[in-house]
Structures are given as C-alpha cells and as structure tokens.
Amino acid sequence: MQEIPEFTLDQLTGRVRDHLTELSDPRCTLHKSAVAPFLAMRAAAAAEGIDLVAFSSFRDFDRQLTIWNEKFQGVRPMQDRAGRALQAGTMSPAERVAAILWWSALPGASRHHWGTDVDVMDLAALPPGYRIQVVPAEYAAGGPFAKLTTWLDAHMHAYGFFRPYDTDRGSVSPEPWHLSYAPVALRAQRALSPERLREVLAGVDIEGKEEVLASLAENFRRYVLEVDAPPAAATAAPRLS
Ligand SMILES: [Zn+2]
Numbered sequence: 001m002q003e004i005p006e007f008t009l010d011q012l013t014g015r016v017r018d019h020l021t022e023l024s025d026p027r028c029t030l031h032k033s034a035v036a037p038f039l040a041m042r043a044a045a046a047a048e049g050i051d052l053v054a055f056s057s058f059r060d061f062d063r064q065l066t067i068w069n070e071k072f073q074g075v076r077p078m079q080d081r082a083g084r085a086l087q088a089g090t091m092s093p094a095e096r097v098a099a100i101l102w103w104s105a106l107p108g109a110s111r112h113h114w115g116t117d118v119d120v121m122d123l124a125a126l127p128p129g130y131r132i133q134v135v136p137a138e139y140a141a142g143g144p145f146a147k148l149t150t151w152l153d154a155h156m157h158a159y160g161f162f163r164p165y166d167t168d169r170g171s172v173s174p175e176p177w178h179l180s181y182a183p184v185a186l187r188a189q190r191a192l193s194p195e196r197l198r199e200v201l202a203g204v205d206i207e208g209k210e211e212v213l214a215s216l217a218e219n220f221r222r223y224v225l226e227v228d229a230p231p232a233a234a235t236a237a238p239r240l241s
Helices: 032-046 061-073 093-103 146-159 182-191 194-201 209-214 216-225
Strands: 020-024 027-031 052-056 117-122 178-181
Touching (some): 020 032, 027 052, 032 052, 032 146, 032 178, 032 182, 061 093, 093 209, 093 216, 117 146, 178 182, 194 209, 194 216, 209 216
Antiparallel strands (some): 020 027, 052 117, 117 178
C-alpha cells in the first residue's frame, strides 16, 4: 500500500484541503488515499445494481462552525435524542452543547474533516420524487436503502470501510449511512487530542466557548473516541478492484 503521510493539525481540523482529492463523478471530496478504495467499492456495488454515492463527504471547519453556531443560537433547528424540537432560548449553555453533540460534531472534531468519511446512499433505489430524510429507518429492512445496507455489511470491509456510528453507544446518534475508511481514519483519530483541539477552538468565534472549552476533555472522550472500532478485515490492505 502507498505511504500515507501523517496528518497536520490543519488537516485534522478541516482548515486546509491539501490532503484531499475532488472528484466530479461521483461528486465528492475524499482523502487522497481513500479515493481508489471508494471507487473500487462503488464499482463492485454497481455490478449489483447499486448506485453508491456520497451525499456528504469532506466538510470544512468553517462549515461545521456555522452549523454549530446556528444551532446554539436557535437559528437552525435543534433536536433531542428522540428527534423532538428543542428551543435553544430556554436552555443553558451546557444543555445546548450536550444537545448539539448528539447530532453534530464540534468544529474541528468532525470525522468529515479528514476526507476519510462519507455519508452514502443508493441513487438507484430512490423512488421518483423521493427526498432522502437521512434517518436509520431508510437503511433498515423495508427502507429504500435496505439492499445497500445488506451489500455494505457483506463487502465494505474488504475495501477498508466500516461504520463508526453503527451502534448506540450513548454518544453520537447511530448513523447507518456514515462510512469511514479505516486505514487512514485510524491515524487521524490517533493524531487528534483534546489539547490540540483546544488550541484551535480557543482561537475562533464559537458560540458557548466557555462551556465548550470547560467540557472539552469529557466531550472529546465521549464523542470522538467513543465510536465503533473497525473489524480487522477493514484495517488490512484494501481491495482496489
Ligand atoms: Zn456523516
């Protein structure tokens, strides 16, 4: 396998793009080392009638910061763990931080900054006029992406991919659509630390900063480290054809 350089702090936190490749077909932005395995997996899925595409791939720091700040301010909808709407104005800063983290990552701590992580769906399975809601039921038996889920369960590990938010670990909400390229993502996860993240967040205009920094060590452990680990099959050299 090709040599993968260590991540810089700017790369880990999505503030630069020099670790990435932009693809136009299918449209997505991935870590350079994840491109060939992703395209190989997509080609294999296509042979089974699945049009595997990423509806979200790399996301930069500023985008994640905007999402965070708008949720904190109540400009963007915020939900509890059952998906019920919350009113930011009635909540303490600590309650807002906890509520946002169930659904969204702290800026600088999103796996989407790494270019290794993609949110996928099967374009071939979309009923006409259907708008994807991005809920687990769509990926479960009876949902439009049930076939995609079954196929990924059987084949994605061979291409190096796994689901970091597969089970409900009391941290991030389960996301059956979120895949991660293990050989590179593991390196990114090891390279990021609460201290390095603090260095970045201390210098930006983030809503709830005092609370964010005070709870950083605990939230880092809970939301960044507490994810499902890849099986050994996904960390070996990936299939490229
Ligand atoms: Zn995702």
